[in-house]
Amino acid sequence: MQILMMTGDAGESQEIYYPKFRLEEEGWSVRIASPAKKPLLSVVHDFEPGFETFTEKPGYRVESDVSFDQVDPSEFQALVLPGGRAPEFLRTRPRAIEIVRHFLEARKPVAAICHGPLLLIAAGYGPGSRMTAYPDLEFDVNRAGAEFVNEKVIRHENVVTSRGWPDNGYWMREFVRLLKGEC
Secondary structure, three states, X not given: OEEEEEOOOOEEHHHHHHHHHHHHHXXXXXXXXXXXXXXXXXXXXXXXXXXXOOEEEEEEEEEOOEEHHHOOHHHXXXXXXXXXXXXXXXXXXXXXXXXXXXXXXXXXXXXXXXXXXXXXXXOOXXXXXXXXXXXXHHHHHHHOOOEEOOOOEEEEOOEEEEOOXXXXXXXXXXXXXXXXXXX
């Protein structure tokens, strides 16, 4: 199985590497796409006592395999959208939205976490769906016509969403079940 992961600079390290390694563990190929084929600098978001929001530290370097312009989404059977800050700027890239829209319209499996659902929303996903995301996105999810559910993982048809890296295990367990046709 060929799986596409879309991210960019400031993607969350644990939301990139955990699903990449977990899906490869199943024997599937994961290709990382970004606006340009280049080394990306990921970030680590953490939760510190006394802070009202997460903190951000430099993360690992991530090698993208292809640029968005090189992606033929018909060659892939599933899509993964990590969070971090990358989705905030990727949602303004027309080619990124075209790729996401392909997976949604073809009803292929999609996994999105943290701020990754911003790309789903930008591609028109939302009305009549249930999803979760980083809790501060509840407003955005509801404005898109979806029902925001503050749980570790939500599966609505072919889309699996999660709140953030502390929920990685729940997120990927449900996504792998979907990919294997076990749900």
